[in-house]
Structure formats: structure tokens, C-alpha cells
Amino acid sequence: MSPTPEKRLENYTEKNPQEVLLVTLDIEGEEDQVTIFKGFSSSLMRPTAYDPEVPVIPENATIVSIDRMASPYEPNNPRYIQRGLTWEAMESLLSQAGF
8 A cells, every 4th residue: 555645745754854844735625734844744724633643634635735845834934945836746756755
């Protein structure tokens, strides 16, 4: 079984702790934003389960865009590495990096 997009993104940030990913999602017509940093995901708009094994990104979610930012993440002054990546573009980066 291949890893989920969320798990691939978490693995990427675990190996690249200098980056924070901000993932914008569409979940059945509702927007959500998830930050992923050092291997952990957290929703900025919905409750996040205490158990890290419970996915933050549901299976029915569509990834709208991904922003790569330098850590530490400062919401009032984010330092973008890349903005508005599609899942396909991020997937290519993940594949190149071995994730």
C-alpha cells in the first residue's frame, strides 16, 4: 500500500525541518488549511485529533495548493520558498527527493 499524500508530506518535512508546508484543501466544498512541520500535521480551521495516527487530511479532500515556507512559521510574516504549488508539482518534488 502506498503512503497517503499527507504521510508523504509529513515524511518530507521530517527530513527537511527548515520548511513548513501550508496545504490548502477543499473538503466537500469547504476550505481547510493544514500546516505540516517536522512530520506532524495540524489543521488551522478544524479540530485536530490528539492521536497523530488519525489523518488530518481526509481521503475525500482535494489539495488545492501547497505553499513551502521557511521555518519558523510566522503567520504575520511568512517567508515563502514557493507559493501555490499544485499537488502534481509537489508530487514531482517529493519523488525527486525520494518521498
